Amino acid sequence: MLPKILTEIPGPKSRQLGEELQKYESRNITFISEKFPIFWDSADGINVWDVDGNRFLDLTSAFAVSSLGHRNQFITDALIRQAGKLLHGMGDVHPTELKVELCKKISELTYERWIGVKSKSVLSSSGSESIECALKTALLATGKEGVICFKDSYHGTSIGALATSGIARFREPFTKQIAQFGITAPYGIKGLSEVHNIISSNNIGAIIVEPILGRGGKVVPEEEFLPEIREICDKHNIVLILDEIYTGFNRTGKLFACEHWNVVPDIICLGKALAGGFPLSICTGKPNVMDAWPVSDGEAIHTSTFLGNPMGCAMALEALSIHTDPATTSKVNDKSAFFINTLEKIKHPYRGKVRGKGLMLGLEILDDSGNPNGKLATSLINDSLQAGIITLADGPNGHVLALTPPFNISDEEILWTSHSIEKKLKISN
Numbered sequence: 001m002l003p004k005i006l007t008e009i010p011g012p013k014s015r016q017l018g019e020e021l022q023k024y025e026s027r028n029i030t031f032i033s034e035k036f037p038i039f040w041d042s043a044d045g046i047n048v049w050d051v052d053g054n055r056f057l058d059l060t061s062a063f064a065v066s067s068l069g070h071r072n073q074f075i076t077d078a079l080i081r082q083a084g085k086l087l088h089g090m091g092d093v094h095p096t097e098l099k100v101e102l103c104k105k106i107s108e109l110t111y112e113r114w115i116g117v118k119s120k121s122v123l124s125s126s127g128s129e130s131i132e133c134a135l136k137t138a139l140l141a142t143g144k145e146g147v148i149c150f151k152d153s154y155h156g157t158s159i160g161a162l163a164t165s166g167i168a169r170f171r172e173p174f175t176k177q178i179a180q181f182g183i184t185a186p187y188g189i190k191g192l193s194e195v196h197n198i199i200s201s202n203n204i205g206a207i208i209v210e211p212i213l214g215r216g217g218k219v220v221p222e223e224e225f226l227p228e229i230r231e232i233c234d235k236h237n238i239v240l241i242l243d244e245i246y247t248g249f250n251r252t253g254k255l256f257a258c259e260h261w262n263v264v265p266d267i268i269c270l271g272k273a274l275a276g277g278f279p280l281s282i283c284t285g286k287p288n289v290m291d292a293w294p295v296s297d298g299e300a301i302h303t304s305t306f307l308g309n310p311m312g313c314a315m316a317l318e319a320l321s322i323h324t325d326p327a328t329t330s331k332v333n334d335k336s337a338f339f340i341n342t343l344e345k346i347k348h349p350y351r352g353k354v355r356g357k358g359l360m361l362g363l364e365i366l367d368d369s370g371n372p373n374g375k376l377a378t379s380l381i382n383d384s385l386q387a388g389i390i391t392l393a394d395g396p397n398g399h400v401l402a403l404t405p406p407f408n409i410s411d412e413e414i415l416w417t418s419h420s421i422e423k424k425l426k427i428s429n
């Protein structure tokens with residue numbers, strides 16, 4: 001449904017909650033200004049309602065989690081069914097049948113499909129945790145501590161994941177605490193010579209890479225990039241970790257983005273859309289790599305309280321059955337083609353290229369000289385919110401308008417969004 005705005009944005013209740021939150025939440029967390037945020041009350045499909053009764057179009061899928069629509073009926077029903085039986089178990093001590101089913105399903109969808117071997121998994125709650133697990137696994141498997149990561153890449157804000165983050169803003173305040181095992185190379189084929197240099201003078205055990213940069217600006221690398229990274233890893237006994245926390249589960253128009261390049265990683269990290277709204281992530285990989293972990297002697301050396309939470313597993317199994325329906329993938333590709341086409345028809349000098357794949361799109365916002373215009377992108381986000389569109393900006397210059405809607409976005413909603421962006425660009429002149 002198209003947006004329906006009844007109050008000024010933010011409305012009176014959102015403003016009041018913003019003021020209250022400022023008193024109680026760390027000031028680093030929620031950005032609060034005259035124009036931001038709205039407080040969410042409920043959601044359905046692509047729509048979000050705020051506490052003032054305004055209806056919005058969510059072009060973010062709430063950080064790419066609600067790909068199958070907010071409160072997807074099948075996923076919600078699975079949650080309700082499971083909540084009536086068991087809310088929480090003992091993930092690494094006395095697990096549930098659901099954990100078995102989920103690990104099996106993930107194996108089928110990844111390494112069994114790709115190379116005919118069963119994968120082994122570690123479940124956790126957040127994307128960052130699955131990255132931590134992948135980094136530890138690579139060290140155990142190779143004995144080499146060094147990790148190559150890429151500029152503008154994002155792997156989370158936990159202290160281990162930060163060591164491989166290519167976004168300086170997140171790392172710099174904590175440099176003194178961050179271990180120095182992560183070495184950054186430029187993303188894309190221009191970074192490959194640097195990758196070779198780093199390997200020749202460091203003890204590199206892993207390369208961690210996003211197949212398409214998410215928060216880094218929806219950057220699709222050159223065709224050769226990932227296949228060459230794969231070759232380098234094979235040659236030097238390096239574990240290739242693909243971070244598909246953002247790109248996984250049809251977001252880019254394939255079940256996993258690595259399938260665009262037929263590259264099979266040694267480890268893949270998944271999260272966000274995995275359970276359609278429950279904090280659940282997974283680190284899964286080739287058995288010979290994952291078996292670097294010792295057999296548990298009664299006390300796992302890597303675990304967490306909520307590991308394999310049964311509600312999350314039940315929701316994930318339901319979400320995966322929708323993701324593996326070929327109709328889901330083809331819907332993403334159809335909507336993507338229509339969205340790209342519509343965005344490219346926006347006639348305005350500040351409208352730059354459309355980036356990305358599938359429904360992981362980014363629209364570059366430019367200035368008079370054709371340079372990145374983060375300031376305009378920010379005001380576009382604020383103005384769009386006033387009109388009922390929830391969106392965000394990405395990239396090192398903050399000039400890439402991120403368009404990552406739920407897959408059930410309608411053509412009418414796509415057209416309305418593009419027209420609305422065009423209108424805002426015209427006003428900005």
Ligand SMILES: Cc1ncc(COP(=O)(O)O)c(C=O)c1O
Nearest residue numbers: 126127128154155156214245246
């Ligand atoms: C590619 C990628 N990796 C890792 C993360 C971190 O995930 P989480 O925020 O669940 O820890 C994110 C989150 O945006 C991400 O986009």
